[in-house]
Structure formats: C-alpha cells, structure tokens
Amino acid sequence: MAQHWADFQYDIYLNGTTGAVPRLPTDPTRLEELAEHRLGPGPTGYVAGSAGDGSTARANRAALARRRIVPRMLRDVHERDLTTEVLGRTVPAPLALAPVGVLSIMHPDAETAAALAAAAHGVPYILSSASSTPMEQVAEAMGDGERWFQLYWGKDREVTRSFLTRARAAGYTALFVTLDTPILGWRPRDLDQAYLPFLHGVGTANYFTDPAFQAGLAKPVHEDPNAAVLHFLGLFGDPGHTWPDLAFLREHWDGPIVLKGVLHPDDARLAADAGVDGVVVSNHGGRQVAGAVAAADALPGVADAVGDRLTVLFDSGVRTGDDVFKALALGARAVLLGRPYVYGLGLDGQAGVEHVVRCVLAELDLTLALAGHTGPATVTSADLVEHPA
Numbered sequence: 057m058a059q060h061w062a063d064f065q066y067d068i069y070l071n072g073t074t075g076a077v078p079r080l081p082t083d084p085t086r087l088e089e090l091a092e093h094r095l096g097p098g099p100t101g102y103v104a105g106s107a108g109d110g111s112t113a114r115a116n117r118a119a120l121a122r123r124r125i126v127p128r129m130l131r132d133v134h135e136r137d138l139t140t141e142v143l144g145r146t147v148p149a150p151l152a153l154a155p156v157g158v159l160s161i162m163h164p165d166a167e168t169a170a171a172l173a174a175a176a177h178g179v180p181y182i183l184s185s186a187s188s189t190p191m192e193q194v195a196e197a198m199g200d201g202e203r204w205f206q207l208y209w210g211k212d213r214e215v216t217r218s219f220l221t222r223a224r225a226a227g228y229t230a231l232f233v234t235l236d237t238p239i240l241g242w243r244p245r246d247l248d249q250a251y252l253p254f255l256h257g258v259g260t261a262n263y264f265t266d267p268a269f270q271a272g273l274a275k276p277v278h279e280d281p282n283a284a285v286l287h288f289l290g291l292f293g294d295p296g297h298t299w300p301d302l303a304f305l306r307e308h309w310d311g312p313i314v315l316k317g318v319l320h321p322d323d324a325r326l327a328a329d330a331g332v333d334g335v336v337v338s339n340h341g342g343r344q345v346a347g348a349v350a351a352a353d354a355l356p357g358v359a360d361a362v363g364d365r366l367t368v369l370f371d372s373g374v375r376t377g378d379d380v381f382k383a384l385a386l387g388a389r390a391v392l393l394g395r396p397y398v399y400g401l402g403l404d405g406q407a408g409v410e411h412v413v414r415c416v417l418a419e420l421d422l423t424l425a426l427a428g429h430t431g432p433a434t435v436t437s438a439d440l441v442e443h444p445a
C-alpha cells in the first residue's frame with residue numbers, strides 16, 4: 057500500500073491542539089542553525105564545512121534554486137504512490153540516506169540511530185566505510201532494513217577484499233564506491249581548528265576490527281592507537297587507481313555497484329563501459345573541490361549520456377522535498393540525503409533523523425501533488441523552468 061507521506065503535516069497540526077510544536081524545526085536552514093548552536097565547534101565545523109572558500113557548496117544550492125517548478129492543475133492527484141525501483145529493489149520513495157562517516161561526533165548512537173531511522177520508514181541506509189560503528193553491528197540492529205555499503209577504495213587490496221566479504225555476509229546488498237575522495241580535500245574550517253575526527257579515535261571502527269588491516273600494523277591497535285590511526289590515514293584512499301582497476305571490485309562483489317562522485321558525462325560512459333550498475337552525480341556536498349561544477353548542473357549531462365544504461369542517482373545540496381523533485385526532473389532516479397539528517401541526528405538521535413526524513417518526504421509528496429503528479433515516474437525536465445544565474 058502506498059504511504060501517505062503528506063499526512064505528516066496534519067500529524068504536526070493535530071499535535072498542536074495540545075500545545076505541542078515539533079521538537080525540531082521543519083525548516084532545514086533553522087535546523088542547521090540550531091545544530092551550529094548546540095553542537096561543539098569541531099564537529100559542527102566538520103559537518104557544515106566544505107572545501108576551500110565554500111563556493112562549491114554554495115553553487116550546489118544555487119543550481120537547485122535556479123530551477124523553478126511549474127505547477128500543473130486539475131490532474132487528479134488524490135491517490136499518490138512514491139514507490140520507486142532502485143538497483144533492483146522496490147523502495148517506498150526515491151530517497152536514501154547518504155553515507156556519512158564518523159557520526160559518533162554528532163551523537164553517541166551514531167550510525168545505528170541513523171540506520172534505524174531509515175529502516176523505520178523503509179528508506180535504504182548507506183553505511184560509510186568510515187563509520188564509527190562496525191558494519192556488522194549496524195546491520196544487526198537494522199534487521200531486515202535495506203542496507204547498502206559505501207567503500208573507501210584504499211591502497212590495501214586485502215582490506216578491500218575483507219570489507220567486501222564482511223559487507224556481503226552482513227547483508228549489505230549494493231556497493232557504493234566513492235571515487236571523489238582518494239585524498240581529503242582542502243577544508244579551511246577544519247584546518248583552522250586543527251580538527252580531524254580520526255585523530256580523536258572516530259571513524260576507524262571497520263578498519264580496527266578488520267584482520268587484514270590489523271595484519272599491516274607493527275603492534276595491536278590497543279597498544280599503539282596513534283600508529284593505527286596513521287596507518288588508516290595512509291591507506292583509506294588510493295589516488296593511483298584507474299578505470300581498469302574496477303575489474304577487481306566487479307570480481308569480488310556480485311551485487312549492484314554504484315560509482316559515487318561522477319560529474320563528467322565521459323566518466324559516466326566509462327562507468328557504464330566498466331560494467332557497473334549506477335552512478336551518483338555528486339561533488340561530495342562541495343567538500344572536495346572548491347570552484348567545482350554544481351552537482352545539479354552536472355546531472356542532466358550525465359543522465360543524457362548514460363540514463364538508458366545506468367541507474368543515475370544524485371546528491372549534494374538537497375535540503376527539501378522540492379529539491380528532490382528538481383533532481384528527479386533533471387534525470388535522477390533517486391536522491392541521497394546528506395547533511396540534513398546528520399543535523400537531525402546531532403540534535404535528537406534516531407528521532408531527529410526520522411523527523412528530517414518525514415519532513416523531506418512529506419514535502420516531496422505535496423510538491424508532486426501540487427505539480428500535477430501522482431508519483432516520481434512522470435516527472436521530467438518539462439516540470440522545470442531555468443532562470444538565468
């Protein structure tokens with residue numbers, strides 16, 4: 057049965073008759089401001105910050121804002137269904153939670169809380185390689201919730217092989233390989249505070265519990281944790297990889313593979329030629345390259361190039377339901393939600409993430425209806441006009 061995501065607004069108003077207002081803001085800007093206010097400067101800077109002068113993060117928002125939805129009338133949108141097929145799975149809405157590492161800097165329940173929130177609404181959760189909780193523990197908490205695994209494709213083949221084996225055994229069905237972070241971008245907000253979560257012992261759980269990783273250490277992790285962190289920093293990414301190397305991953309993963317961080321149509325074609333199943337058009341939320349193309353500006357070119365061969369997903373700059381709608385109109389099959397759910401987590405744990413997911417999906421449902429659609433499948437570029445920058 058189709059879920060009525062839009063009902064969330066009446067839940068809120070009905071609760072209001074007893075004097076209650078939502079525990080967290082429904083406006084994503086206010087949510088971010090509240091997070092900035094309540095959480096420590098290190099963690100807040102790490103999450104909210106981006107590469108260089110912040111121009112890519114701003115461009116992500118501007119590129120979505122420049123597109124405007126053209127509502128259509130009298131189309132019988134009473135019954136709506138947001139169900140979407142993504143990577144061979146049927147999901148209740150065109151949304152997944154983006155892989156975000158080191159979540160214990162935001163809340164002690166960290167990735168487990170985010171994963172449980174996603175599962176509570178049937179939304180797939182993408183667990184980061186750099187999670188603060190081991191992948192098996194998150195998987196066990198999620199039960200039959202849909203889980204996908206994000207790989208930082210590093211220098212040590214044995215660690216990669218071991219991660220893939222562990223992820224498979226723990227019930228992760230799709231593999232997201234992040235290509236845009238073989239090295240960490242230049243991030244002034246973190247640099248000015250000299251704040252890197254890994255040096256506070258966060259984000260290394262999958263590595264420190266891994267026999268292949270441990271085999272590369274001179275001493276056990278607990279005897280020399282600093283050396284273990286340095287070892288992690290030295291191997292989590294590999295700037296030496298090239299397209300033919302993907303064959304190794306294809307060989308060791310029998311489910312769908314999605315390449316995250318593709319922005320050029322030629323790279324999307326190379327992805328299709330390499331035999332993967334999808335791409336995420338993403339600039340990592342503007343955290344890697346300052347002055348980069350906005351993700352929403354790159355999306356139509358990638359969708360045109362490979363939309364008939366690959367599943368095209370999108371993230372970077374999505375804050376609201378209307379942003380999701382615009383991404384669908386620009387050629388995405390589904391969208392990954394990033395920072396907003398991390399703020400929800402920081403402010404109110406699992407309940408905070410659920411709040412954010414329900415806000416985005418309620419607004420998406422209402423936007424679809426008011427734009428004349430009963431589901432995501434009929435949304436096209438004809439639903440948008442583009443304003444000059």
Ligand SMILES: Cc1cc2nc3c(=O)[nH]c(=O)nc-3n(C[C@H](O)[C@H](O)[C@H](O)COP(=O)(O)O)c2cc1C
Nearest residue numbers: 103154155156157184234340341372373374394395
């Ligand atoms: C604090 C933080 C940590 C992140 N960690 C990862 C990660 O471990 N792996 C990954 O592929 N992407 C990571 N990302 C990128 C997100 O998956 C996603 O691409 C990005 O947040 C989208 O941009 P948005 O937050 O502006 O929506 C991270 C993003 C943030 C904000």
Ligand SMILES: O=C(O)C(=O)c1ccccc1
Nearest residue numbers: 157186237240259340343
């Ligand atoms: O901070 C990030 O954006 C990120 O993706 C990352 C990179 C290395 C390890 C963990 C997360």
